[in-house]
Amino acid sequence: MYWQLVTPLVLVLGLIVGSFLGALTYRIPRGISISDGRSFCPRCKKTIAWYDNIPLVSYIILGGRCRNCRSKISIRYPLIELTTSVLIFLTYVQAIACIGADKNIVCEYFSRFGWWSLPYLWIMIILLVAIFIVDLEKKIIPDEFSLSLFVLAVVGIVIGGFDDFYLRVLFGFLVASFLLFLHLLTGGRGMGLGDVKLALFAPVVLGDWRNVFVWISGSFLVGAVVGTVLIALRRGSFGKPIAFSPFMVISFLLVMFLSDKIRMILPVFL
Numbered sequence: 001m002y003w004q005l006v007t008p009l010v011l012v013l014g015l016i017v018g019s020f021l022g023a024l025t026y027r028i029p030r031g032i033s034i035s036d037g038r039s040f041c042p043r044c045k046k047t048i049a050w051y052d053n054i055p056l057v058s059y060i061i062l063g064g065r066c067r068n069c070r071s072k073i074s075i076r077y078p079l080i081e082l083t084t085s086v087l088i089f090l091t092y093v094q095a096i097a098c099i100g101a102d103k104n105i106v107c108e109y110f111s112r113f114g115w116w117s118l119p120y121l122w123i124m125i126i127l128l129v130a131i132f133i134v135d136l137e138k139k140i141i142p143d144e145f146s147l148s149l150f151v152l153a154v155v156g157i158v159i160g161g162f163d164d165f166y167l168r169v170l171f172g173f174l175v176a177s178f179l180l181f182l183h184l185l186t187g188g189r190g191m192g193l194g195d196v197k198l199a200l201f202a203p204v205v206l207g208d209w210r211n212v213f214v215w216i217s218g219s220f221l222v223g224a225v226v227g228t229v230l231i232a233l234r235r236g237s238f239g240k241p242i243a244f245s246p247f248m249v250i251s252f253l254l255v256m257f258l259s260d261k262i263r264m265i266l267p268v269f270l
């Protein structure tokens, strides 16, 4: 294979997609069309030149400030670009490491779809990052995102010929029902309906009930840890709602990449 050639291309692809996601997650919740012209500085309204719009690189060269008015550029852009490219690159590296082995969720898809599993999982990751950002910033999960994920997950197991189709979908509805129960119990403060709809897709992808169990309990665990840290830092307080979907996304990605290792740590009752 042409690893030496493909590897830098994957990194560049990740940065470009990350840059696109930065703009998309800014525009969609604000009702601005994606095709609505080029990016501009929110303060001086000057259109950003292409050479000042190179993912990650431009932010560093410009020292995080607009070339025209020197106002600060939000850190969200380089963060989103970096995170997206790291996740896309990790999936690629993991797929290469899967050859001749059948290990975690990424490998399970790789063994069925070959290299097609990469664009498939990349689209899934892009949607997850988008949900993470929009829910964190705007406290909403657009239905287009969560339902696209569910459809993507179902199409994947149908085309991949997974024989436990009904079980996977059933798990999806079981977890979603559990979150819906929490939603009703807390009067919508602890858990949003957006979270309920988002939860449908993950069990379809993760399959095995042990993965599903680790994913959903992991979501609450990550949420508890982050919540405690925020309260300790006096950035949050009890009763003040924080978005739940970012924890589901983090836990999902951990299980997707580490399901084999998690199984080794938890053999006692799983």
Ligand SMILES: [Zn+2]
Pocket: 041, 042, 043, 044, 045, 046, 066, 067, 068, 069, 070, 071
């Ligand atoms: Zn400016």
